[in-house]
Amino acid sequence: MTDNLGQLFDQYYPALVRMLYRRTGDYDRAEDLAQETFARAVAAPPQNPRPWLFAVALNLVREDGRRAVSRGRRLELLRGEDDRPAPLPDAAVERNEDVNRIRAALATLNDRDREALLLKAEGFNYEEIASTLGLAKGAIGTTLARARRRLVEAYRGQERGTHVAS
Amino acid sequence: MSHLDEGTLHALLDGELESSEVLEIRAHLGSCAACGSRLREVEEFLHAADRLVERMQPPKDAGAGRVPSGPAPVTAPTPPPPADATLPVKPRPPQADTPPILLIPDHPDGIDRRQRWWRRLGWAASIAIVGGGGYLVYLTRSASMGSQVAVAPSPPGRASPAPEAPESALGRTDAVNGEGAGRALQVQPPPGAPGENRAPPGAGKEAESRPSEFRARDLGVQEEAARALAELDRDRRREVAAKATATLDATRPRRADLSPDAVAGGAVPSTLAPPPAPPTPEQRARTYQRIGLDEANRQLGGPVHVIEGMSPLFVGLAHGSASPGADPTRPVVRVVYQDAQGRLILLDQQRVVAGQAPAAPSTEDPVWTQGGVTFHLQGEVGTDLLQRLRTRVR
Numbered sequence: 001m002t003d004n005l006g007q008l009f010d011q012y013y014p015a016l017v018r019m020l021y022r023r024t025g026d027y028d029r030a031e032d033l034a035q036e037t038f039a040r041a042v043a044a045p046p047q048n049p050r051p052w053l054f055a056v057a058l059n060l061v062r063e064d065g066r067r068a069v070s071r072g073r074r075l076e077l078l079r080g081e082d083d084r085p086a087p088l089p090d091a092a093v094e095r096n097e098d099v100n101r102i103r104a105a106l107a108t109l110n111d112r113d114r115e116a117l118l119l120k121a122e123g124f125n126y127e128e129i130a131s132t133l134g135l136a137k138g139a140i141g142t143t144l145a146r147a148r149r150r151l152v153e154a155y156r157g158q159e160r161g162t163h164v165a166s
Numbered sequence: 167m168s169h170l171d172e173g174t175l176h177a178l179l180d181g182e183l184e185s186s187e188v189l190e191i192r193a194h195l196g197s198c199a200a201c202g203s204r205l206r207e208v209e210e211f212l213h214a215a216d217r218l219v220e221r222m223q224p225p226k227d228a229g230a231g232r233v234p235s236g237p238a239p240v241t242a243p244t245p246p247p248p249a250d251a252t253l254p255v256k257p258r259p260p261q262a263d264t265p266p267i268l269l270i271p272d273h274p275d276g277i278d279r280r281q282r283w284w285r286r287l288g289w290a291a292s293i294a295i296v297g298g299g300g301y302l303v304y305l306t307r308s309a310s311m312g313s314q315v316a317v318a319p320s321p322p323g324r325a326s327p328a329p330e331a332p333e334s335a336l337g338r339t340d341a342v343n344g345e346g347a348g349r350a351l352q353v354q355p356p357p358g359a360p361g362e363n364r365a366p367p368g369a370g371k372e373a374e375s376r377p378s379e380f381r382a383r384d385l386g387v388q389e390e391a392a393r394a395l396a397e398l399d400r401d402r403r404r405e406v407a408a409k410a411t412a413t414l415d416a417t418r419p420r421r422a423d424l425s426p427d428a429v430a431g432g433a434v435p436s437t438l439a440p441p442p443a444p445p446t447p448e449q450r451a452r453t454y455q456r457i458g459l460d461e462a463n464r465q466l467g468g469p470v471h472v473i474e475g476m477s478p479l480f481v482g483l484a485h486g487s488a489s490p491g492a493d494p495t496r497p498v499v500r501v502v503y504q505d506a507q508g509r510l511i512l513l514d515q516q517r518v519v520a521g522q523a524p525a526a527p528s529t530e531d532p533v534w535t536q537g538g539v540t541f542h543l544q545g546e547v548g549t550d551l552l553q554r555l556r557t558r559v560r
Contacts, residue, residue, distance in 0.1 A: 017224065018223070018224055021222070021224040022219065022222045027224050027225060030224070098221065099221065099222055102218050102219075102221060102222055103222065105218070106218075106219075106222075117215065117219060118219065120180070121216065121219040121220065125180075125182060126177065126180070126182045139173075140177075140182075141172075141173030141174060141175075141176045141177035141180070141182065142171070142172070142173030142176075143173075144173075144176050144180070145172040145173045145175070145176040145208065145211075146172075147215070148176070148211045148212055148214075148215035148216075149172075149211050149215075151215045151218060151219075152211050152214045152215050152218065155218055
């Protein structure tokens with residue numbers, strides 16, 4: 001059990017963290033979510049680990065996002081009492097305008113398109129993407145086509161806006 | 167064959183189509199310029215999107231302190247590209263991340279882990295509290311034992327070394343001897359005496375080398391011993407003072423001889439004349455007992471009378487012989503007032519009994535009988551004021 005889990009960890013942890021980082025934009029949060037994903041894998045060892053791990057990780061992101069929304073509402077109330085700006089979560093990332101634009105473009109996609117695109121970037125084939133996201137395999141091509149087009153168009157739109165503004 | 171949809175083209179470029187499908191699409195692309203053009207457009211979007219996603223790499227320094235270097239991660243095998251060499255082959259991004267060491271949690275449930283950690287912390291805190299309390303009790307008992315032994319004087323011929331070393335202070339159970347106490351008195355002055363905290367030569371280094379609890383215990387033993395010896399010394403001083411006083415009383419003149427003239431004339435040392443204590447209001451009013459209003463009412467058989475507009479200082483009983491017009495065999499109720507100048511005004515009242523002659527008016531003091539009660543108003547004020555006050559007696 002432990003050996004199998006160790007192999008799974010060695011095999012999928014970096015890709016899981018990377019996908020989660022691209023999904024959330026926060027490396028620490030990505031690592032925490034990845035650890036939580038493997039903790040759940042210890043409790044219930046999956047038969048098909050790769051889709052299972054990424055599916056659990058993406059579910060955790062969605063749950064974490066919902067909690068973050070409620071936290072954000074509370075923080076908004078607190079921010080009204082304190083005018084000081086909140087510290088940036090990752091100053092290094094925030095300084096990278098290009099990554100910011102990509103992330104902003106990625107944020108324009110819906111969850112299914114975005115996750116399909118990120119899973120594809122991690123080497124998932126259509127069958128694995130379909131299994132992970134609970135979609136039909138035949139819909140993955142269309143999903144990826146829409147996701148890629150929207151991502152590029154949103155990114156180019158931001159670039160044009162930046163150039164016009166400058 | 168109809169035109170190829172965008173999803174099919176992406177699947178084609180991603181290598182997700184079967185060989186038969188690839189052949190069929192290849193045949194269509196050879197005859198359909200629109201689909202060929204669209205394929206190039208899709209290819210552009212595909213590569214652009216993949217490049218964008220690829221640029222979102224985690225920061226290189228992120229997690230550097232958490233995970234060590236290791237072999238490259240294993241990724242799932244990517245399906246081979248189509249056999250058609252004319253179709254573009256999408257370059258696969260290099261997987262640069264390194265796998266970290268797996269840190270398997272003790273328990274899958276994080277909540278249980280935290281609860282277990284808090285339970286351990288609680289046990290540790292309980293052990294620390296119990297241990298610390300026991301140590302405090304030990305220190306307290308040790309200090310009390312040391313103080314009890316230190317109070318006991320040393321045997322003859324031995325100076326009191328109790329404050330010097332804790333083991334001697336705790337283990338000394340020798341017999342009590344007054345002479346030894348006297349020596350101890352010289353060795354350890356009472357609190358507040360000059361040089362009270364003066365340490366013997368060389369004791370400073372020795373004290374510094376001791377553990378702090380021993381030094382604290384030494385200090386407690388010293389204080390207890392000093393208090394006990396001061397008590398003994400006080401008793402001795404009282405004894406000496408009593409003897410000196412007895413000797414002095416034999417030569418002291420009597421109080422009747424201490425007249426101001428005698429003192430002023432130098433016949434008697436002025437230091438021997440104690441300053442007279444000021445008389446109390448009761449002494450000035452010549453009352454022998456204070457009473458309350460209830461008792462005054464009971465004595466008079468009715469409500470006590472007062473001077474309107476004045477507040478009594480107190481109410482007392484005085485001998486009837488001291489009040490003109492009153493029955494000298496019975497006490498009078500004396501209501502005592504004090505004016506703004508501190509002068510006393512006394513309103514005596516006595517119930518008239520059967521066969522008692524009414525009070526005869528006095529020329530100096532206002533005496534009168536009213537309602538079965540004999541009144542007498544006197545005081546340290548003038549007659550005119552007494553006459554005016556009489557009219558205000560209610």
